[in-house]
Amino acid sequence: MVIGLLAVTAIPTVTGVSLGVVEQRKQNTRMEDEKRMAKFHIDVFCEGNSEKAMRLNRRRGVLRDNKVYIDHADPSLRKQTAHTAAAFYIGYPDDNQKRGDGLVSTISDNPPMLNWIYVDKNTMELKYGNRTQSIEHIVGHWDWTEDEAGVILDKKELWVAVEEEDDVWALYYDQNSDGLTGFVDPEKTVVEISICRNLIDKPEGGNNSDQNQT
Ligand SMILES: *[C@@H]1O[C@H](CO)[C@@H](O)[C@H](O)[C@H]1NC(C)=O
Numbered sequence: 550m551v552i553g554l555l556a557v558t559a560i561p562t563v564t565g566v567s568l569g570v571v572e573q574r575k576q577n578t579r580m581e582d583e584k585r586m587a588k589f590h591i592d593v594f595c596e597g598n599s600e601k602a603m604r605l606n607r608r609r610g611v612l613r614d615n616k617v618y619i620d621h622a623d624p625s626l627r628k629q630t631a632h633t634a635a636a637f638y639i640g641y642p643d644d645n646q647k648r649g650d651g652l653v654s655t656i657s658d659n660p661p662m663l664n665w666i667y668v669d670k671n672t673m674e675l676k677y678g679n680r681t682q683s684i685e686h687i688v689g690h691w692d693w694t695e696d697e698a699g700v701i702l703d704k705k706e707l708w709v710a711v712e713e714e715d716d717v718w719a720l721y722y723d724q725n726s727d728g729l730t731g732f733v734d735p736e737k738t739v740v741e742i743s744i745c746r747n748l749i750d751k752p753e754g755g756n757n758s759d760q761n762q763t
């Protein structure tokens with residue numbers, strides 16, 4: 550756990566990510582922890598061939614105003630300033646750790662700060678916040694698909710992008726797999742997407758040629 554511990558405690562202004570997290574990971578092997586804590590960009594993979602789906606493909610999870618949006622990977626193309634999420638998995642510190650791993654992301658680089666990414670149980674929007682803000686919502690178990698490339702929650706890939714305004718896309722969890730009936734205005738465009746772990750520090754010797762630069 551040495552690496553993980555340093556990674557967390559070396560950041561002076563971690564908000565909401567308590568040291569209890571570190572404690573509960575002690576049983577896990579160090580290798581496993583390091584792998585779970587490898588930071589990634591949250592990138593959209595969209596199979597649809599509608600114009601909107603194609604536009605969304607390869608966009609990236611960004612954070613602003615306590616919500617997760619999907620915007621251009623290149624910050625200079627974004628219409629609104631946002632922090633590019635750099636996320637990783639770590640045990641969520643609830644009372645008996647029954648919710649498994651949470652998803653943490655940087656929310657600013659200077660000062661370096663981390664928050665939990667969670668699904669608002671009332672709206673199905675993906676948001677970020679500290680433990681107090683997130684604990685009553687859906688905070689885990691976050692995992693990866695078998696090939697470790699896709700991001701899943703509660704063993705499922707139920708991600709959708711909702712066009713909240715013209716070409717402003719927010720990330721939602723389609724818990725009932727019904728296109729968010731009852732949660733979003735039916736006039737709005739809802740596109741099924743996958744979200745992928747695009748590792749920021751590529752594994753040594755790795756040669757993943759389709760990785761985006763930042
Ligand atoms: C969590 O965030 C809320 C809203 O920003 C803040 O009022 C509260 O003090 C924070 N709690 C902790 C423990 O940092």
Ligand SMILES: *[C@@H]1O[C@H](CO)[C@@H](O)[C@H](O)[C@H]1NC(C)=O
Pocket residue numbers: 754755756758
């Ligand atoms: C990675 O792939 C590129 C292009 O396919 C190749 O030129 C390069 O030598 C590869 N690098 C490694 C470390 O395998």
